[in-house]
Amino acid sequence: MTQSDRKWDKVINDLKLSRRDFVFSSVAAGVLTLTPRFVSAQAGAPYKLGVLLPSTGTGANYMAHCIKGLPVAIAELNKRGGLLGKHQIQMIYRDTETKPDVGAREAKSLILNDKVDAIFGTYSSAVALAIQEIIHEHKVLHFAATSNSSKITQDNYTPYTYQFCPDSNMQSGAVVVAVAKMAKKNGWKSYVSLGQDYEWGRDTHKGFTGSLAKVAADVKETRQLWFKLGETDFTSYITAIMAAKPDFMFGAIAGKDAETFLQQAGQMGLFKRVPFPGGLIAVNDLKAQRKTLPRGMIGLARCPFFAHLNEPIMQAYIKRDRAAFGADDYPDDWACMYYDALGGLEQGAKKAGSVSTEAIVKALKGATIDTCRGKRTFRDCSNQLEVPSYVGEVWDSPDYPFPIYKPDTMVVVEAKEVWTPTCAEVDKLKKKRA
């Protein structure tokens, strides 16, 4: 057992013992930052990985699992020798505070001071757009796996960004597939939209209304409501939605706001009057609101572990995750997608036979990689991984301490069904970069 192995075991042990997961994970991140070059027989230079995710702000609760999970996954990879079996990964974590200017500053700090080779992040799409400017200029690899505005891979395209998360258009497209079916069945004609007033909310909303108009032209949006990130009292929004008496509502709400909204709307009985199909209900929401989520509600997920239980990578990940954090702890969507990003990095380096950024960028172009979600290919024109979206009904499962999506009603909407726009159009959208 090498010295670094022991260190890693200690980190993992700490994590296992901890009740306050976050504290220790950040301590772990600190250890990682401070760890000197790993000593190993034929070690190459360590590979520095910057992780830019919020532990403050509206996305913090979504990212908590990622932030504590990534060190465990990296430790496991390092045990196998690291990238190409010789480059130990050194993770450096920074808080973006869900603020674009802070994100941009921390990206600069990671690149110029810590000399990172790649950056994973961010949670907020607005922050992602801001840091893309920095990573493009400094030619640093950037894997996005949560922030999913379509602008990241289209308008603001840079060859250094790879997207592991279905983008907002794909997600909205998936919701539209479900909603159009339900609208037809129930004779729905009108809906109200409620969205977070920021990049992702606007973009998701645009994607939804655009695609819905194409498949169900007679379903009309009667009202749009936008709220600022971090809203604490949705009462007035909920009564306004009820007052509009729509047939259903569409929501572009994520993070802690989603939790607040679902709780307050549930208590006010909104969903008894107005169905809310296709709101983001990720695994962490299923876990956190295990008691209160209305069963039968139609939710949208990005990467739920229970949809891919037969994938070996997913199985291995779940096993390791439960070993590290307790048997009740299943990885959430965000952690899975960042795990895929890490896998993408490992496979990219292997394909390239090198850890140089340019080589990995080239190797991943249009490449097919193994992920938690099976074999997936990057779209040529936008570096968007062809991953599906998941629409399903909240349902009590006998196998888990929290509800999941009912397996026989869950629809996995493949990327190809909802690809918009076409590659030719994407190329037109791409802004010119000097």
Add this chain to the structure above:
Amino acid sequence: MKSAAPQRAANAPGRRFAVVLLALFLLVPLLPGEFWTVVGTEILILGLLAMSFNLLYGYMGQISFGHAAFFGLGAYATAMLFTALKSPDGSIGVPEFLLSLLVGPPVAAVGALIVGFFCVRLTGIYFAMLSLAFGELLFYIVFSWYSFTKGDDGIQGLLPPHYFQDPGNYYYLTLAIVVVALLVMWRITESPFGYIMRTLRDNQRRAAFLGINVRLHMLANFVIAGAFAGLAGALWGPFSRSVSPGLLGWQESGIAVFMTLIGGAGVFIGPIVGSVIYTMLQAVVKMYTVYWPLTIGTIILLIVLFVPGGVLGLVEKQIKARQGRLSDGGGARAGSDEE
């Protein structure tokens, strides 16, 4: 007891200190790696913002919690013109770039003129609250006016011309602009107008009976401070390569207040020294821990409790105490201040 102690005319130690500080700033890009150059640029830009805030606080005696609104207005004005002037291939020429920088201060000044028109009617806590309210209002306008400002997305792609993409070159450009701005500010604070500001800080009623139109003078100073904040904002966008509405928010204003109080509001270069301390601490502390708020919070707590008047205020006191011992002078201690 006072954070805003009298601003003495440039005495020899002060001038020497400023020269040493400038020399240090000139040497920053020679440090290995580009990181400290980038941190240095941030110190200068945020320092300029804090300096402009101190025109209101240290010299006029009013605390503005909406000062970052003008920083943000300047940043957005520059960002929008910058975007409009970009050539189809996404690059921008040097003249166009400089032109876009120039638009920041006047736009911010116009904003300050409108906001200031109302704010100067009030003083103290009411001034603070009204400036906060206007700052938040401007923030929400930028935040909500999606079609014009791109809302929360902000504006990206503010990559300066090739020459200024080099952090060292952008640093020297910023240094040159900030030094000129500081010299202008110095002239203003040492002008009759600057001293009239101090009279308004100390005693507005008395100043009015000298024939000073209090509101008009406060408004003039508010606009000047807004313009300098706008200049800082103009430099921020191309430095950060993007702007976002958060730049206008009260938390950004809070940073200017922190810097000023850390460095010392009673000394001309106090705010920029505060910026050096704050920004460097931030850069270093964040390397080791995510508990930056805890760290800076504790530091501010200690400064408020034990170093009132800021770091430079403390230094000045020490110098004065030494001089006092030498000359064995010192005026008679007298009763409390009125007003």
Add this chain to the structure above:
Amino acid sequence: MAAILEVTGLHKHFGGIHVTQDVNFSMEEGEQSAIIGPNGAGKSTFMNLLTGYYRCDAGKVVFEGQDITNRPPHWVARRGISRAFQISSIFSKMTVAENVRSAVHAQMRHSFSIFGVASRIGVEETGRVLSLCGLEGKRDLVAGELAQGDKKRLELAIALAGKPRLLFLDEPTAGMSIEEARSTMELVDRLNRELQLTVLFTEHDMGIVFNHARKLTLMHRGEIVVQGTPEEVRANEIAQKVYLGEHHP
């Protein structure tokens, strides 16, 4: 001699309380007079009304033939009226010289000069005022740290720097030693004599009042009770009843 100040029918109330009632008052150029009256008689309010600090509810104030009723204080000050307050009102964080210098700048209409160098403008005039008020030795002290008597003198200096033609002094010797009070009033006399400065002051010390004012106005409950020379007022019965009689010597 022409009237420099002419006040007719001045009226002011706060809520239901009438603090100034139907006051008619005039001063001639070069006159030096005093307003007396018990605490709360409305003396300070009267000065605040004349200088535009309070708005009048009714009445008219004319200075040198110009209507200055309800004009803002700075406008009134620019017409040539200066004042000093009962509680010394100075710029406490600035030095003595800076206090006076800024007043000089304001008088020279330099208050908006943003690129002039303050320490080089109005130097002579500042020095003149400082020495006139006996403050040249204390010019570099911080005003807030001065002794009470010096503060009052500094305030007088600030008022004089405005080159007024009419000077209001509210309790100019309050808080001063006997010696300081004497020299201060001598200065006032000299200004009145040599510069033809019209002076109106309020004062509690009857000795000072009778020695330095040539005309007295007694106010009580916002109204003028008696006006006249010191002798006339001293002889007045009402005056004795409301004020002089009950007053300490």
Add this chain to the structure above:
Amino acid sequence: MDIAPYALQLFSGLSRAMVLFLLSAGLSLIFGVMNILNFAHATLWLVSGYVTYSMFTFLSQQFGASPWMLLPSIVGAVALMSLLGFALERFLIRHTYARELPEQLLLTFALVLILGDAIKLIWGVENRRINLGVKPIEMMDTLVNPYQFVIIGAGVAVAVGLWYFLHRTRFGKIVRAAVFSRSMVSALGIPIPLIYSGVFALGVGLAAFAGGVFLPLLPMSLGVDHDIIVQCFAVVVIGGFGSMLGTFVASIIVGVVYSFSILFWPDGALAMIFLILIVVLIWRPWGLFGTELRY
């Protein structure tokens, strides 16, 4: 015309108003008496939400889950937080009375940062929530959350209680006198420092009460204090510093206006609060019910 939607919107506005009032009452009291604008007020509110959560969880584990466990949890949180408030005043705030406004603001702002990270250290970044199993009830052809009645009731109860305290009790009368004249109170031989500690503890206690009462409605999460404190400032300023009645009325104005803005002009809802604030500050800087004297 169907008035039900408007009535409902008014109801949700009132509920929001009481949320704001519960939060702002302590802030207003502290400012009125001590002239301290406490930036950390909403952060203390947030801390007490977490404390209530922990107590609720603990009690539920010890004595079995029941919604009624919320009551002792709130009492415990209020007691604990009042003690914390007392200590904060004693050891920190007290040193800034003679200082200038910005330094006081800065001190309390430092507390915002420190307490925020303290939450992160103790409770982590995951949201904390409790579930009382509240079921919606039918009202006016629509559904409402019965817990909103609890919120409105709590707001009115606190308003009445504060009124009784300030006007009918000895300590309250002294506190009220202190709003108008500090020197008078100290001339009466009442120790001002003790009043201050007491008032600060009471103000923090009110924040703690609000934190506990909201817990079933709002998952506690980091950073909400930053957004809400500015709205509380707006309420306190609109009502008039130091005027409890003003704070109450301003809460209703802001809550109801906000609620109806969402119906008619959702994008401008938040901006409306600041527009009201600006108009009030320009028209009556001392607020609707404040006194001009406290400049």
